[in-house]
Amino acid sequence: MDTDxxxxxxxxxxxxxxxxxxxxLLSGAMGLxxxxxxxxxxxxxxxxxxxxxxxxxxxxxGTPALIQVFILYFGGPxxxxxxxxxxxxVLALGFNIGAYMTETMRGAIISVDRGQNEAARTLGxxxxxxxxxxxxxxxxxxxxxPLGVNINALIKGTALVAAISVVELxxxxxxxxxxxxxxxxxxxxxGLLYMAIIYVTGLGVNWLDRRAALK
Amino acid sequence: MTDRPIIDIRNAAKxxxxxEVLKDISLQVKRGQIxxxxxxxxxxxxxxxxxxxxxxPLTSGEVWLEDTQVNKALPTRQxxxxxxAVRQNIGxxxxxxxxxxxxxxxxxITLAPKMLKGISKTExxxxxxxxxxxxxxxxxxxxxxxxxxxxxxxxxxxxxALAMKPKVMLFDEATSALDPELVEEVNLVxxxxxxxxxxxxxxxxxxxxxxxxxxxxxxMDQGVVVEExxxxxxFKNPANERTRNFLRKHLKGQN
Numbered sequence: 001m002d003t004d005x006x007x008x009x010x011x012x013x014x015x016x017x018x019x020x021x022x023x024x025l026l027s028g029a030m031g032l033x034x035x036x037x038x039x040x041x042x043x044x045x046x047x048x049x050x051x052x053x054x055x056x057x058x059x060x061x062g063t064p065a066l067i068q069v070f071i072l073y074f075g076g077p078x079x080x081x082x083x084x085x086x087x088x089x090v091l092a093l094g095f096n097i098g099a100y101m102t103e104t105m106r107g108a109i110i111s112v113d114r115g116q117n118e119a120a121r122t123l124g125x126x127x128x129x130x131x132x133x134x135x136x137x138x139x140x141x142x143x144x145x146p147l148g149v150n151i152n153a154l155i156k157g158t159a160l161v162a163a164i165s166v167v168e169l170x171x172x173x174x175x176x177x178x179x180x181x182x183x184x185x186x187x188x189x190x191g192l193l194y195m196a197i198i199y200v201t202g203l204g205v206n207w208l209d210r211r212a213a214l215k
Numbered sequence: 216m217t218d219r220p221i222i223d224i225r226n227a228a229k230x231x232x233x234x235e236v237l238k239d240i241s242l243q244v245k246r247g248q249i250x251x252x253x254x255x256x257x258x259x260x261x262x263x264x265x266x267x268x269x270x271x272p273l274t275s276g277e278v279w280l281e282d283t284q285v286n287k288a289l290p291t292r293q294x295x296x297x298x299x300a301v302r303q304n305i306g307x308x309x310x311x312x313x314x315x316x317x318x319x320x321x322x323x324i325t326l327a328p329k330m331l332k333g334i335s336k337t338e339x340x341x342x343x344x345x346x347x348x349x350x351x352x353x354x355x356x357x358x359x360x361x362x363x364x365x366x367x368x369x370x371x372x373x374x375x376a377l378a379m380k381p382k383v384m385l386f387d388e389a390t391s392a393l394d395p396e397l398v399e400e401v402n403l404v405x406x407x408x409x410x411x412x413x414x415x416x417x418x419x420x421x422x423x424x425x426x427x428x429x430x431x432x433x434x435m436d437q438g439v440v441v442e443e444x445x446x447x448x449x450f451k452n453p454a455n456e457r458t459r460n461f462l463r464k465h466l467k468g469q470n
Contacts, residue, residue: 119313119372122268123327123379124303126295133326137317214316214361 006185009176016172017193023086023158023168024197027094028151034098035147039105053102060099066160068092073164089161097154104150108143109135141212148205155198169193219281221246221383221414227266227276229259236262237273238438244383247412251425251446254435255461260418263435264385267416268305269298280304280382303331306376310388312368314360314375320347321356324375331379346374350404366397370404383414391420422465426450434458 034056041053060068072081073088083091112135120130162171173190177183220243229237236259244250252260265271267278269286278285285301287294315323324346325339334342347353350370360368369389376384386405390398402424408415409428419425425432425446432449434442434457442455450466453459 113313115309115311115313116315118270119307119309119315120327121299122270122302122305122307123375124299124331125327126299129330133330134315138315141317214359 001188002182002185005180005182006189009180009186010189012176013169013172013189013193016167016169016190017197019086019166019168020155020158020194021197023089023093023161023166024151024155026090027097027158028154030090030094031097031101031150031154032147034095035101035105035150038098038102039109042102042106043109057099057102060096061103065093065096065157066163068096069160069164085161085164085166088164089158089166093154093157093161097150097157100150100153101147104146105139105143108139108146111142112138141209141214144205144209144212148202148209151201151205152198155201156194159194220244220279221281222267222416223277223279224263224267225277225279227263227273227278229262229266229271229274236438237266240276240438240440242433242440244414244416246382246414248431249409249415249417249429251429251432252416252418252435253420253422253425253432253461253465254441257437258435259438260433260435261387264387264416264418267383267385268302268307270307299331303327303379304382306379306381306384308369308372308376308384308386308389310391312360312365312372312392314368314372316360319357319359320352320363320371323360323371324378327375328378342378343374346378347371349377349407350374351400364397365393366400369393369401373401373404373408377408383416384408386415386417386419388418388420390424420465422450422462434461436461 038053038056041049042057044050044053069089069092072092073083073085076083076088116134116138117130120134121127125134158168159170162168162174165171167175169190173186177186180186222242222244224240224242227237227240227242228235240259240263242250242263252263254260262271266273267285269278273286280301283301285298287297289297315326318326321340321343324343328334328342329336329339343356344353347356350373352367352370352374355363355367355371360371363371373389389405390401393401398421402421405415405417405424406428417425417429429446431443432446433440434449434453434455436457442449442453442458449458450462453462
């Protein structure tokens with residue numbers, strides 16, 4: 001194994017890792033928004049909204065994320081949506097993980113004991129007041145870990161946008177293979193950096209979970 | 216004290232498909248009265264209780280709280296506002312306490328008054344102190360529900376309901392989930408409420424308690440009120456065979 005090469009090339013990979021982190025942060029934020037909206041739609045009293053929510057989840061989860069990225073980036077221009085690769089990557093990944101987060105959030109919300117809702121309603125709290133001050137605070141605690149799992153999948157999923165030439169970790173590794181002919185070293189470096197990002201994210205999730213734990 | 220009932224249930228019926236869980240039940244409860252509803256499980260007693268605040272809506276029939284029809288047919292939005300206002304007057308205590316686990320005892324008690332009655336933090340704290348004093352748990356004001364015993368949880372749940380200053384209190388098997396040695400402390404709180412002439416409707420499996428505390432006892436079976444009357448009559452000299460059978464089974468273990 002050519003460790004000298006790995007050390008020399010490391011700064012370039014760090015730059016690529018930063019792109020991966022940006023992709024993750026932006027699409028993660030977008031995913032949380034899509035997830036919140038999706039969960040709200042799926043739990044809505046309106047059948048139309050419930051249908052939209054269910055369709056979103058089943059379409060996104062029923063097709064490969066790579067196809068979704070391709071449709072937006074390569075298919076977009078055909079219908080007048082012209083995006084930079086990075087933008088298309090963020091949007092496609094965010095919209096994709098949002099569908100999984102929809103289910104995570106919905107699951108956390110409906111797993112709050114029904115008695116909680118009944119107790120709040122019998123005191124006279126409205127549906128909204130009950131949701132805001134009784135259901136949601138408990139659901140948020142329940143969703144931290146499963147959302148962490150979604151984020152973990154998202155970070156690894158950012159590798160897909162290498163296919164539309166976003167210069168993130170995976171694309172960078174492939175590119176340097178062309179000049180160094182050392183695929184083992186290049187992919188190993190990329191892999192180690194993914195692991196580092198995921199490790200730190202995991203620490204963050206653990207910290208949040210502990211902080212939010214019920215007394 | 217007026218003679219007009221505070222709770223008036225008129226021809227209540229409820230069915231799930233072809234299964235009738237309540238069949239034409241009428242019940243009037245006057246101010247300060249304490250009514251126990253007893254009967255085998257599945258007899259519809261909890262369903263009847265939960266119909267009073269429209270937690271389990273009736274299929275037909277009316278529920279009135281003084282001059283207000285609780286289960287009024289209204290468009291969704293108006294109904295929501297209506298029922299939320301009505302429920303502030305009807306306290307409810309559940310078998311499984313349903314304390315809010317993310318809030319301490321003080322906040323469990325003051326959440327609804329603060330939100331719905333616009334009282335200040337100082338007033339709310341005073342209210343929590345007042346209610347906790349009543350149930351003898353002032354020293355637990357900063358505790359979280361998970362740090363309390365079952366009996367303490369239920370006493371806090373009673374304090375939480377009382378903090379809304381309800382006109383009537385509903386108890387849905389309030390002591391059924393408690394260890395036997397913890398039942399008494401909850402019963403004591405309920406007895407004390409009885410002495411303060413709180414109107415109460417109590418679904419219970421505890422015949423001894425019903426006998427001691429209640430003015431009237433309803434025996435329900437298969438969705439109907441089989442027999443009702445003062446506890447002396449129902450427990451000592453029931454007229455109906457079904458009541459006798461039920462009581463025989465239930466009183467055997469007790470005393």
